[in-house]
Amino acid sequence: MEKFVEERKAFTEYLQIEKNASPYTIHFYQRDIESFFEFLNKEGIIQLGEVDYAVIRVFLTEQYDQKLSRRTVSRKLSSLRTFYRFLEREEIVTSNPFISVSLPKMDKPIPDFLYQEELEKLFHVSDTSTPLGERNQALLEILYATGMRVSECKKLTLQDIDFSLGTVLIHGKGRKERYVPFGRFAQEALEAYINNGRNSLLQKSNQTNDTVFLNARGAPLTPRGISTILEQMVKNAALTIHVTPHMLRHTFATHLLNEGADLRSVQELLGHEHLSSTQIYTHVTKDHLRNIYMNSHPRA
Incomplete structure (x- = not known):
């Protein structure tokens, strides 16, 4: 999708240069943000600053309707929170609506180990x-x-x-x-x-x-x-x-x-x-x- 191209590019550069993120990490950030952009397009939201708590709740409901795991939803929220923190820093948006959204509690898997x-x-x-x-x-x-x-x-x-x-x-x-x-x-x-x-x-x-x-x-x-x-x-x-x-x-x-x-x-x-x-x-x-x-x- 063609919207938010500049914001996406600037955020990727931020991850590469300032955060020293690995290509693997950057890939997941981009994938999570892209799915959110697709949601915004479907909802007719054309400005990143229009996103508020109510919009995010609808987005989360769709994620759970897709039977995504709590771990996946939690990762998406974390990615978007970081993305909006960057947008706020760059004064592209005035606030970060993801700050008030709590991450879903996850069952912590017990790691397998050898005796x-x-x-x-x-x-x-x-x-x-x-x-x-x-x-x-x-x-x-x-x-x-x-x-x-x-x-x-x-x-x-x-x-x-x-x-x-x-x-x-x-x-x-x-x-x-x-x-x-x-x-x-x-x-x-x-x-x-x-x-x-x-x-x-x-x-x-x-x-x-x-x-x-x-x-x-x-x-x-x-x-x-x-x-x-x-x-x-x-x-x-x-x-x-x-x-x-x-x-x-x-x-x-x-x-x-x-x-x-x-x-x-x-x-x-x-x-x-x-x-x-x-x-x-x-x-x-x-x-x-x-x-x-x-x-x-x-x-x-």
Whole structure:
């Protein structure tokens, strides 16, 4: 639709330049705003300043009539609130009507995580006498050791790893960077892979690159490739669970909290902008503490 082209363009530039938003984030903002523009066109609203609380309620009713989840509606509202905050700042509108609209309460899903026994089986399944086995072991160790996202793991370069300090520089969402430490097991697996298996894999490609994790042809692994590797490891370990790279991130956070790490530290290690994102893991800590209490307190 041709209306509001300039406003949309200015907002996109704001997200790119001032907010350092990732292309993925910008895509969702644009999609949410576009659906709102389509609604305004259908309602005959030709000025963004005409939108008020009543218009927003009609918009929300339509969203729920489409059987959209509360999570999706909440995301749309959040996108539009940010959009109108920008419009207000640029004096395109005089007020932000989305400020008075509360986000729908969402059921917070309990993140899936692996128990220590399940992890141990995965750690012993790779044949580390082969280049691919060394790679798989290093991949598993670093994902669990750092809790990084699969998109961050894909971008990892040799220069990002500091073996002398035992830290890795992770390039996160929105161009944010963070240093995360890793332990002895991850270090040994990474060193073995980088010094041996990775060189063997790289020889299969006629190109040079500094990406840490390579596929069987010597090219950088894709997120789908990482998921496939984990699926095969689970199959080889004869586990009856479905494991994703993100589940290792959940496991990383859950195990740290269960062992006494504070929430703020885990937030920083995960690269979460808001503490509320990290708090989804506290349910496991509460269960863990309850079990300790019930098993230890004399009058439990």
